[in-house]
Amino acid sequence: MPERILGFSADLFARRRARALESLEDSLLILSSSPPLYRSRDTEHRYRPDSELFYLTGCTQPGVVAVLSGVEAQDRFLLFVPQRDLETELWSGPRLGPEGARERFGADVAFASEELDERLPDLLRLPRRIFFRFGEDPRLEPLVVESLRTARARGARKGEGPRIVEDPGQILDELRLRKDPEELAKIRQATSLTVAGFRDAMAGTRPGMGEWEVESLLESAFRKGGAAGPAFPTIVGSGGNACTLHYSANEHTLDDGELVLLDGGAEVDLYAADVTRTYPVGGRFQAHQRRVYEVVLAAQRAAIDRIRPGSTVDRLHEAAIRVLTDGLLELGVLSGKTDDLLEQKAYDRYFPHQTSHWLGLDVHDVADYARRGRPRVLEEGMVLTVEPGLYFPAVAEEAPGPFTGIGVRIEDDFLVTNSGSESLTGSLPVSMEELEELLAGG
Numbered sequence: 001m002p003e004r005i006l007g008f009s010a011d012l013f014a015r016r017r018a019r020a021l022e023s024l025e026d027s028l029l030i031l032s033s034s035p036p037l038y039r040s041r042d043t044e045h046r047y048r049p050d051s052e053l054f055y056l057t058g059c060t061q062p063g064v065v066a067v068l069s070g071v072e073a074q075d076r077f078l079l080f081v082p083q084r085d086l087e088t089e090l091w092s093g094p095r096l097g098p099e100g101a102r103e104r105f106g107a108d109v110a111f112a113s114e115e116l117d118e119r120l121p122d123l124l125r126l127p128r129r130i131f132f133r134f135g136e137d138p139r140l141e142p143l144v145v146e147s148l149r150t151a152r153a154r155g156a157r158k159g160e161g162p163r164i165v166e167d168p169g170q171i172l173d174e175l176r177l178r179k180d181p182e183e184l185a186k187i188r189q190a191t192s193l194t195v196a197g198f199r200d201a202m203a204g205t206r207p208g209m210g211e212w213e214v215e216s217l218l219e220s221a222f223r224k225g226g227a228a229g230p231a232f233p234t235i236v237g238s239g240g241n242a243c244t245l246h247y248s249a250n251e252h253t254l255d256d257g258e259l260v261l262l263d264g265g266a267e268v269d270l271y272a273a274d275v276t277r278t279y280p281v282g283g284r285f286q287a288h289q290r291r292v293y294e295v296v297l298a299a300q301r302a303a304i305d306r307i308r309p310g311s312t313v314d315r316l317h318e319a320a321i322r323v324l325t326d327g328l329l330e331l332g333v334l335s336g337k338t339d340d341l342l343e344q345k346a347y348d349r350y351f352p353h354q355t356s357h358w359l360g361l362d363v364h365d366v367a368d369y370a371r372r373g374r375p376r377v378l379e380e381g382m383v384l385t386v387e388p389g390l391y392f393p394a395v396a397e398e399a400p401g402p403f404t405g406i407g408v409r410i411e412d413d414f415l416v417t418n419s420g421s422e423s424l425t426g427s428l429p430v431s432m433e434e435l436e437e438l439l440a441g442g
Contacts, residue, residue: 002104005058007269008182013058014106016175017068017077020056023171024070028127030120030144031056031168032137033064046229051361052172054270057105061095063113065140071126075108078123083112116140121147126160131168169366176360177367178381183360184415186271187383190227191413191424193266194273197221198428202438207256207281211236214262215250222266231272232363235263238281242407243393245353256282259289261407265363272363274385275425276411283439285432288402292390293432295327296408299388300430303355307414307421312375313384317355320388321347327390333400350390350400359383359413380418387411 002010020029034050049060057066057079065080082088084097102110111119116139124130124147132144144165151161179187201218214236222229233248241247242261254260258281265273278293280286285293302319325347328334334346341347358365360383369376378384389409392400413424429435 005104006054006060007186008058010058010106012180012182013056017056019175020068020171021070021076024068024131026127027070027129027131028123028162029068029131029168029171030140031066032140033059033062035137036062049270051176051270051366052168055172055176055361059101059105064101065113065116065120065137067120067123069123069127073126074123077107079105079107079110080113080116080119081110083114117143124162125150127162128160129164129166130162131166131171133167133169134165173366173368176365177358178379179360179383179415180381183271184381184383186269187273187360187413187415188424190231190266190268190271190273191275193222193225193227193268194264194275195425195428196225197264197266198262198275198277199438201262202277202279202435203441205254205260205279205281205439207254209254211238211241211250211252211254211260214254214260215264218262218264225266227266227268228270229267231265231267231274235261235276237261237263237407240394240405240407242278242409243391243405244407245391254281257286259406259408261409263409263411270361272359272361272365273413273425274359274363274387274411275413275428276387276389276409277428277430277435278408278410279435279439284436289406289408290432291331292392292403292406292408295324295331296388296390296410297430297432298327299323299355300386300410300412303386303388304412304414304421304423307378307384307386307416309378309380309416309418311378313354313356313369313378314375316386320355320386321351324351324388324390331400331403333392333403350392351388352391353387353389355388356384356386359385378416380416382416383413383424384416385411385413 031053033053037045053059063082067078079101081101082095084095098110098112120143147162197218200221201214204217215234219230235248236250237247238254238260239258259278261278263276299320302323303316306315306319325338325341391407392403394405415422429438
C-alpha cells in the first residue's frame with residue numbers, strides 16, 4: 001500500500017476497518033460511493049466523496065462499493081470498482097481498476113463493478129445481519145431485498161441468511177464521533193484557514209459591496225491556503241437577510257451601518273470548519289446593535305464554560321438559552337419571569353436552533369445527541385461548535401422595536417480535552433472592540 005492516502009497515513013484506514021469489524025460478528029457492512037450530481041444536462045458539480053466510504057477505505061472516486069464482512073468464511077474487505085476505460089478516463093481522469101484499487105486501499109480482493117450483480121448475492125447469503133442504507137444506491141437495493149426474501153424462504157432449514165438490515169451509522173457514527181490525531185490535524189488546518197479567510201473578508205468589507213464580494217474574499221482565501229473550497233455554501237446575510245438562518249443567495253448590496261452575518265468554513269482533505277461572525281458594515285456597532293450582540297456573546301461564553309468531559313450538549317444549550325432569555329427580558333422583547341419563559345420556550349421565536357453540533361468529515365457531523373433517552377456525555381476527542389444567536393425578522397408578528405431586522409450569530413469550534421476544551425478558532429476576534437479594530441485596519 002502507498003504510505004499516504006489523501007494526506008492520511010494508509011494504516012489509519014486499516015485500523016478503522018479493524019474497529020468496525022469488531023462489531024460485525026456474523027454481519028456484513030455495505031458502503032457505496034456518492035453518485036455524481038449534475039447542475040444541468042451533462043454538466044456535473046465538483047465531486048465530493050461519500051464520508052463513510054472514505055472514513056473506512058480512503059476511496060474518493062465514484063462508482064465504488066466496499067464490503068466489510070464479519071463472516072468467518074468470507075474475505076474481510078472487498079472492493080468493487082470501475083474497470084479501466086481509456087476513453088472515459090480521457091474525460092474524467094484516471095481510474096485504478098480492480099488490481100490498482102486492491103493495492104492502493106489494502107483490500108483482500110477487488111472486483112470490477114460489472115461483477116457486482118453476480119458476486120454480491122453470494123456474499124449476502126451467509127450473514128445474519130446487513131448494515132446498509134436504503135435510499136442511496138438503487139443498484140444495490142434489489143440485491144439486499146432479494147437476500148432477505150431468500151433467507152426468509154429457504155434460510156430457516158440451514159439457519160443462515162440475513163434477517164435484519166440496519167443503518168451503517170449504528171457502527172460508524174460512534175467511531176467517527178471521537179477524532180483521532182490525524183483527523184484533528186486536518187480540522188486544525190481547516191479552522192486555521194477559516195480564521196485567515198474571515199480576517200480577509202471582514203477587513204475587506206465596505207459599504208456598497210455586494211454580499212457576493214464578501215463571499216469571494218472568504219472563499220478565495222480558502223483556496224489560496226490550499227483548501228478544497230468551502231465546506232458548505234457560504235452565508236453572507238446583510239441586514240434582514242441575517243434573519244434567514246440558511247440564507248446563501250448572497251445577492252444584496254451592503255448598506256452602511258447595518259450588520260452582516262458571515263457564516264463559512266474551509267474544507268481540508270474532506271474535513272470541515274464552521275465559523276460565524278456578525279459585524280457592522282462601516283466599522284462601528286450602533287447602540288441597539290451593541291445591545292443584541294452583548295447578549296449573544298454572553299450566551300456563547302456561558303455555553304463554552306460548560307464544555308468538559310462529563311458535561312452534555314444539552315447543558316451547553318441550557319446555559320445559552322438562559323442567558324438569551326434574560327437578555328430578551330433586558331431588551332424589552334419578552335416580559336415575565338425567566339423560569340416561566342424558559343418552560344414556555346418563549347425564546348424559540350428569536351433563537352429557533354440548537355447551540356451546538358458535531359463537526360468533522362461533515363459540517364453537521366454524525367452521531368446522536370442522546371442515547372437511550374439520555375443526553376450524550378461529552379468525551380475527550382469530540383469536536384463541536386458553539387453558536388447561539390438572536391434573530392428579529394421584519395415579518396415577525398410582534399415587531400421588537402428598534403431590533404427589527406437584526407440577526408446576530410457567533411460561532412466557534414471546540415475540541416473537548418481531558419480537562420475542559422480548546423478553542424480551535426479562538427484567534428479570530430469576537431468582542432466588539434476587537435472586531436471594530438479589525439474593521440478599521442488594525
